[in-house]
Each structure stands twice: as structure tokens, then as C-alpha cells.
Amino acid sequence: MLALILLGAACTKKETKVASPVEEGKRLYAVHCTACHAADPKKDGAVGPSNWGSSLELLERKLVHGDYPPGYTPKRPTRVMVQLPFLKDQIPNLHAYLNSP
């Protein structure tokens, strides 16, 4: 029953126009990152720091490998963030959003 309703709700969601990389990155950020980072990436979150302006390389290292580009000074010394390697193909979208004006 619950599954049916969820399915119904999913189908009614209007997904007419194709989202731009920035919009898609914004959606991905809200879904995958805001458990730890702030809803607004310019601000520090409860667990993770601000990640506004992250480079492609930083996102790739952090999401896929769980570390940092060589020589990069992390904002936090901790190693708390989970790896999210399944987002690898979405990194350009996340990058577009985190570097949008």
C-alpha cells in the first residue's frame, strides 16, 4: 500500500523539462550531502564544512577516494565523510552547482 502510494507520488512529480547541470547539481547536493553539510553550501553544516567553490579534482578525490588532491589543505582535519563513489558520474553537475554564481 505504502509502496503503491510512493509509486503514485513519484509518477505525478512533474519532470517535464530537462534540468541544467546547476539545477541537477543542486538537487543531488540536497539529496546526498545535506545530512552533514548545510542546506546552503556556502555555510558550514552540523558535521561537514562549507564546500562552496570546490574544484572538480577535490570533489573527485573526496567523493570517490575519500582523500584530498596532493598538497591540498583540508578545511577540517577529521576523516568523517563517507565515500560516495556511486556519484562519480554526477561530479560535473555537483561542481557546476557548487561553482555557480
Next chain:
Amino acid sequence: MLDSLLDPAIGLMFVFRWLHVFAGIIWIGLLYYFNFVQGAFMAETDAGAKSQVLQKLAPRALWWFRYGALYTFLTGLFLLMYRAHIDVKNGSSIMASSYWINILTGALMATLMFLNVWGIIWRKQKVMIANAVATAAGQPANPAAVPAGVAATLASRTNVLFSVPMLFFMLSANHLNYPVDESSNVGLYWVIILVLVGAIEANGIVGKAGPITSIKGVITGSFVLTAVIILINNFVI
């Protein structure tokens, strides 16, 4: 691991969350025991066994039940306040965040459940237990014991009704996030939720059990209520 555990923002939150779930298991486990097991047993057993359950078993179960509820509430309150403190310090919006919408939806129901435990269920059960002890000692039955049982059962069933959506929204705060903007209708969402949840709570205090009288009815109702709140969330926000 110890580094993370000793980090105040991360480790402290985690330890309290762990204790919160531990106490919550004790509480809700007993809630389900009362509703799904003990109630059905009491309905079909003989008067002697009933009296024994009320005198010897129920007080023990109720002790773990209400203190489980108290510690779940206190650890949860700490988690909410600590998180609010961090978010306010960082200048993060509390309205426009799926974490806050979800956790407060769960916390609203959980707080009412906690108040039902101490304010209704435990107070009414005390009347029933005292009556069982008195009648076993040959004293006359207290006429208030029967309505006390009805009121305790209704509040208890109401707590089961709240429990499935409560758990869904507590868990979704950190595990099922979604986009929320400053332009989203968060205020309208809260008005609808407060009316809906308030009506169910009012029914739990002065209303009738109706469809949640049966075990099947209350479990189904609990999942339906979860689905209803999900749909409200989806279409309003």
C-alpha cells in the same frame, strides 16, 4: 575511530544518538509488547491470571516502559538543542532544511507519545494495578478501574498509531534528504501537520479507538498515516 568519537560536534552527537536509540528500543519494544501481546492475552485469560499480570508483571514492564520513554525523550531533546545550536551558530536556516522538517515531524509525534506515557497510560495503569491488589486482598473493586483501562488502551493505541511515521521521519532526517528552498511552503506544511497530528492526539485523549481497536487496524493505520504525511510533505513543500 576514537578521533571521530572524541570530536564534540560528531562524537557527542553520535553517542547521544546511540543512547537515544537504545532507550527508544526499550520504550517502543514494550509499547508493542503491551499492544500486540499482553492486551490480547488479557482479553482471553481467566480472572486469576489477569490479576497476577496486573499485580506482578505490569508494574515491572511499566517501569522499563516509562523510564525508557523518559531517557529517549531527554537524549532526543539534547540532540535537537545541540543541533539547533550548531546550525544557528553557522547561520544555517532551520525552516528551509529537510533535516529540520523531518526531525521535527518525528519529534512532534514522539513528544506527544512521551506525554501520553506519563500523563495518561502510567496514571491510568496505577489505578488498575491498585485495584487488582485491593481486590486480591478481598477489598471491593474500584469502579474507576474499568474506565481507566479503556483510557489507557486508547492512549496506548494512539502511541502505536504515531510510532511508524515517527520512526520514518526520525530516520529520514539523516537518511532521506530532499531539496527545500526559502520559497518552499514550509509554513503551510506545519499548519497542516499540527492540525492532523493534534486531531489524532485529541482523539487519543477524549475520543474513541474505532478502527485502531484491533491490532491489524492500528498497524495498518500507522502505515497509512505515514503515507499521508509523506504525500502532504511532497505536495505542499
